[in-house]
Amino acid sequence: MVCKIVGMNNADILIIGAGAAGLMAAYELSKAGKKVIILEALDRIGGRAYTLHTGSGLATIELGAEFVHGDLPITLGLLKEAGIKYNLASASMWQYQKGEFTADEFFIEHWDLLITRLNQLKQDMSINAFMQREFSDDKYETMRESVRKYVSGYDTADPQKASCFALLNEWQHEDESAQHRIVGGYGTLMNYLANECKANSGEIHLNTIVKDIYWEPGKVSAITTGGIAYHATKMIVAVPPGVLQAPTQERGAIAFHPLITEHSDTIQQIGFGSVIKILLEFDEAFWENEQTKATTGHDLKDMGFLLSDEDVPTWWTQFPERSTLLTGWLGGPEAEAKKDFSEDEILMQALQSISNIFKLGIDDLKQGLRYGQVVNWTTLPFTRGSYAYDKVNSPAARKILNNPVNSTVFFAGEYLYDGPAMGTVEAAFTSGKYVAERMLK
Numbered sequence: 001m002v003c004k005i006v007g008m009n010n011a012d013i014l015i016i017g018a019g020a021a022g023l024m025a026a027y028e029l030s031k032a033g034k035k036v037i038i039l040e041a042l043d044r045i046g047g048r049a050y051t052l053h054t055g056s057g058l059a060t061i062e063l064g065a066e067f068v069h070g071d072l073p074i075t076l077g078l079l080k081e082a083g084i085k086y087n088l089a090s091a092s093m094w095q096y097q098k099g100e101f102t103a104d105e106f107f108i109e110h111w112d113l114l115i116t117r118l119n120q121l122k123q124d125m126s127i128n129a130f131m132q133r134e135f136s137d138d139k140y141e142t143m144r145e146s147v148r149k150y151v152s153g154y155d156t157a158d159p160q161k162a163s164c165f166a167l168l169n170e171w172q173h174e175d176e177s178a179q180h181r182i183v184g185g186y187g188t189l190m191n192y193l194a195n196e197c198k199a200n201s202g203e204i205h206l207n208t209i210v211k212d213i214y215w216e217p218g219k220v221s222a223i224t225t226g227g228i229a230y231h232a233t234k235m236i237v238a239v240p241p242g243v244l245q246a247p248t249q250e251r252g253a254i255a256f257h258p259l260i261t262e263h264s265d266t267i268q269q270i271g272f273g274s275v276i277k278i279l280l281e282f283d284e285a286f287w288e289n290e291q292t293k294a295t296t297g298h299d300l301k302d303m304g305f306l307l308s309d310e311d312v313p314t315w316w317t318q319f320p321e322r323s324t325l326l327t328g329w330l331g332g333p334e335a336e337a338k339k340d341f342s343e344d345e346i347l348m349q350a351l352q353s354i355s356n357i358f359k360l361g362i363d364d365l366k367q368g369l370r371y372g373q374v375v376n377w378t379t380l381p382f383t384r385g386s387y388a389y390d391k392v393n394s395p396a397a398r399k400i401l402n403n404p405v406n407s408t409v410f411f412a413g414e415y416l417y418d419g420p421a422m423g424t425v426e427a428a429f430t431s432g433k434y435v436a437e438r439m440l441k
């Protein structure tokens with residue numbers, strides 16, 4: 001191993017990754033007087049919380065996390081502490097299927113029966129297998145398709161692998177009436193944590209890709225792609241599961257020396273979904289205008305979410321805030337299948353989907369498009385997916401992964417959270433805080 005050893009690169013605790021989990025752990029540990037260094041591959045902090053200021057008319061856009069899904073204690077507590085405001089983002093749902101718009105709160109037929117049967121399930125299985133077993137009758141065809149779309153779209157999960165127990169837990173705790181958006185975006189909260197950490201002598205090194213980790217009990221070194229070595233007595237690896245699942249020759253992947261075989265094998269049991277998020281800012285909010293009202297036969301001024309049967313199926317506005325931004329969403333196996341499409345191809349499919357839904361000419365849409373961005377998170381080397389979902393073996397895997405290697409190498413991230421807010425920033429904060437508290441004990 002040839003590497004530059006720089007004397008200043010010593011810390012009590014090294015943290016790999018400046019996402020929500022890494023920043024939260026750094027915030028807690030530096031507050032408790034520990035010397036912390038965060039090593040972050042990208043030229044920015046935040047990871048999957050990525051707020052962009054476009055300067056094209058919109059104050060902020062969220063390329064990654066956007067909503068606070070419920071009255072989530074750690075996120076709302078931090079916002080209060082930081083003096084950052086948030087707004088209610090709950091909005092009406094619409095459906096566009098087979099050429100027809102319908103307004104409804106929830107679209108899954110026989111929902112109560114589904115929940116009853118899931119509650120009776122004794123042994124976990126994939127939601128796909130469960131639907132085939134319990135609801136194979138033709139009369140449930142629409143329901144089966146709605147469940148498949150919901151699991152792929154919302155959880156960005158593969159229904160052939162997603163655990164029934166985890167989905168039931170999530171569905172029974174959902175609170176659609178308490179969705180929030182942060183004023184200024186998630187980025188403001190990430191900046192707050194980073195600034196607090198720096199104020200307590202913490203350091204954040206950007207553009208620093210960790211490639212190798214050498215460890216022995218009570219001693220650990222991280223080696224970057226540039227050959228720089230950092231040293232500490234303990235480390236938190238706070239990178240996404242997709243990065244830990246990737247073969248070590250892939251960009252962003254990390255090799256452990258000596259191998260940590262149990263952890264490396266177990267990480268493969270964590271489900272990690274796929275997502276493509278599409279942000280389109282138009283000259284005008286055409287879904288609010290009289291022409292749309294006339295062609296669709298509906299007043300869509302207050303439309304929040306729109307679920308459709310188009311190539312890009314899910315769309316939402318910024319309602320209740322008035323804005324000309326439409327956000328498209330493709331999740332789960334459908335996003336995985338398109339992961340190698342070019343951004344232009346996805347953009348064209350997105351515009352075609354909008355054209356079909358709102359009966360607008362594709363050229364008119366292109367002309368009115370002020371800003372368009374496609375973020376294909378599955379192809380980004382330092383993320384490699386969307387967010388975690390449970391497969392049948394994931395709870396057992398999490399127990400192993402939540403145990404540090406020889407009290408020296410710890411893991412943190414949204415995928416290590418046990419609870420109903422899985423796959424969220426709250427999950428990442430909870431994990432980061434838990435690991436920090438454990439280290440401080």
Ligand SMILES: Cc1cc2nc3c(=O)[nH]c(=O)nc-3n(C[C@H](O)[C@H](O)[C@H](O)COP(=O)(O)OP(=O)(O)OC[C@H]3O[C@@H](n4cnc5c(N)ncnc54)[C@H](O)[C@@H]3O)c2cc1C
Nearest residue numbers: 017019020021041047048065066067210413414424425428
């Ligand atoms: C499109 C999208 C929309 C979402 N929407 C929501 C939402 O509305 N609400 C919500 O609560 N959650 C949402 N989520 C999920 C949420 O963003 C994540 O759960 C959370 O941000 C994960 O935080 P983390 O710290 O675990 O991981 P990350 O944020 O991924 O942080 C990991 C960090 O590690 C760095 N890294 C990786 N490899 C290396 C390496 N080799 N060396 C150094 N650094 C490395 C990465 O660059 C990254 O900064 C969304 C996610 C996506 C992708």
